[in-house]
Amino acid sequence: MKKKIAIILAMFLFGIFGVFSQNSTTEITIKSREESPIINKNIYGHFAEHLGRCIYDGFFVGDTSKIANTNGVRNDIIEALKALKIPNLRWPGGCFADTYHWKDGIGPREDRPTIVNQWWGGVTEDNSFGTHDFLNMCELLGAEPYLSGNVGSGTVQELADWVQYTNFSGKSPMSDLRKKNGREKPWHVKYWGIGNEAWGCGGNMTADYYADVYRKYTTFLSGDIERIASGASSDDYNWTETLMKNIPNRMLGGLALHHYSVIDWNNKGDAVDFSEDQYFKTMTEALKMEELVTKHAAIMDKYDPDKKIDLVVDEWGGWYDVQKDTNPGFLYQQNTMRDAVLAGATLNIFNNHADRVRMANLAQCVNVLQAVILTDKAKMILTPTYYVMQMYSVHQDAKLLPVKFDSPLYELNGKTLPAISVSASKDSNGLTHISLVNIDANKENKIEIDLNELGIKNATGTILTSKKLQDYNSFDNPTKIHPIDYKGFGIKKGKLIITVPPFSVVMIEGK
Structure with missing residues (x-):
């Protein structure tokens, strides 16, 4: 009898505490500190490779x-990216960069040679879009160009000539050639990638070998430019250690890092028709970015304690199986609320590591992987990821406000993830912005933030969510998912109390 009573009592107490834990409030502390870093706007960069469409x-x-x-570039895409405040754009790759010879893409289009894109679909590349087209497009966008140099199949002279062609204002063979091709003034390209994925498609090099190659190439690149080394794949910490140890700091402006949120490289899953288990696994891979950035930054700190070298996460995002009946080499996929949650959580990680992460590039901008824009002939749609980037653009060049909290857990099949992701900043106009992501696919989470130190008296909110995780914007219903005003919060006794629905992204603006 006593045993039965004990069991009943235990079940009763579990029920009480179970309800309490589900309805409990997460307290978040946000501090305003003078020594906090600025969130570099370049964290919100994009990537455009000669890949697919x-x-x-x-x-x-x-x-x-x-x-x-x-000049051949779609006006609707230009306007959409300008509204996104796109800060930089990486081109021409990716794997394609180490087979790209820039002189094939200048001069009269009818005289440009063709090549086969061996990496992406085996299609013919006619070089009709080249250096002038890209750099002039960046001017239209108001975005800094980030050029990936050909180290895998190119030469030192070829890359040195490209730098001179784009940047030198005086008289030289390359600046004369630029003027002959219709561009008098140089573009002054600041960011230069010295190869791409040198450990893989960029040459299958060892870290020691690439460090020497990098030193050789950068020796002959002149001018006020930032040289960015081909960095590690995900958790290859030895690659970062080797480069930081063997490349003098004065030669290194940035160190790249690539990480994709992939469930299984042999079975990535469908971009739209996915289960909660697949969503959970995708977010597990996405949230690894916190560990990756922390550990790579710690290695960099050993050799660069003043944090002068940028950590550049120039490829990140979700990667799924290609859409059915499309070229498998074109990497075209739809974009759902899963991608919105992934983007919001990842950008929060970058913001919170703004002392070292100063550039990042979502892969990719249009029609490839986790794109912000999809096109179908004359039609164009903006994806859920686009709207997250647009909501978060308020963090660009704002002062980071450090956050501290213990996240509630999102549990599935005996495994757990932090359910809440947060970052905050204060801009030059004195406005505070708090971006919150609820990763939990099923439960809302209540957040409480003490506003006394922040001095916030009034607030407005915006939310991005939908009825199902699998929802997306289609060409038949292009605005199914878009940001709307959010009223699920209030200020009471100096505290901001927010209810964040499942799989949603919320932005609070306070003043």
Whole structure:
């Protein structure tokens, strides 16, 4: 009898504490500190590779197209990216960069040679979109160009000539050639990648070998530029250690890092038709970014304690199986609320590590992987990821406000993840922005933030969510998911109390 009573009592207490834990409030502390870093706007950068329909039939339709364009670049894409405040754009790859010879893409289009894109679909590349097209497009966008140099199949002279062609204002063979091709003034390209994925498609090099190659190439690149080394794949900490140890700090402006949120490289899963278990696994991979950035930054700190070298996460995002009935080499996939949650949580990680992470590039911008824009002939849609980037643009060049909290847990099949992701900043106008992501696919979470130190008296909110995790914007319903005003919060006794629905992204603006 006593045993039965004990069991009943235990069940009763478990029920009480179970309800309490589900309805408990997470307290978040946000501090305003003078020594906090600025969130570099370049964290919100993008990536455009000669891959699938990213450039051709994406950005570039040609100047004879009936689709409204400026020198062949779609006007609707230009306007959409300007509204996103796109700070930088990486080009021409990716794997494609180490097979790209820039001189093939200058001069009269009819004289440009063709090549086969061996990496992506085996299609013919006619080089109709080249250096002038890309750099002029960046000027239209108001974005800094980030050029990936060909180290895998190129030469030191070839890359040195490209730098001179784009940047030198005086008289030289390359600046004369630029002027002959119709561009008088240089573009002054600041960011230069010295190869891409040197450990893989960029040459299958060892870290020691690439460190020497990097030193050789950068020796011959002149001018006020930032040289960015081909960095590690995910958790290859030895690669970072080797480069930081063997490359003098004065030669290194940035060190790259690539990490994709992939369930299984042999079975990535569908971009739309996915289960909660697949969502959980995707977010597990996405949240690894916290560990990756922390550990790579710690290695960099050993050799660069003043944090002068940037950690550049120039490829990140979700990667799934390609959409059915599309070229498998084109990497075209839809974009759901899963991707919105992934983007929000990842950007929060970058913001919170703004002392070292100063550039990042979502892969990719148009029609490839976790794109912010999808096109179908004249039609164009903005994805849930686009709207997250737009909501978060308020963090660009704002002062980081450190956050501290113990996250509630999202549990599935005996495994757990932090359910809440947060970052905060204060901009030059004195406005405070708090971005919150609820990763939990089923339960809302209540947040409480003490506003006394922040001095916030009034607040407004915006939310991105939908009925199902699998929801997306289609060409038939292009605005199914878009940001709306959010009223699920209030200020009471100096505290901001927010209810964040399942799989949603919320932005609070306080003043």
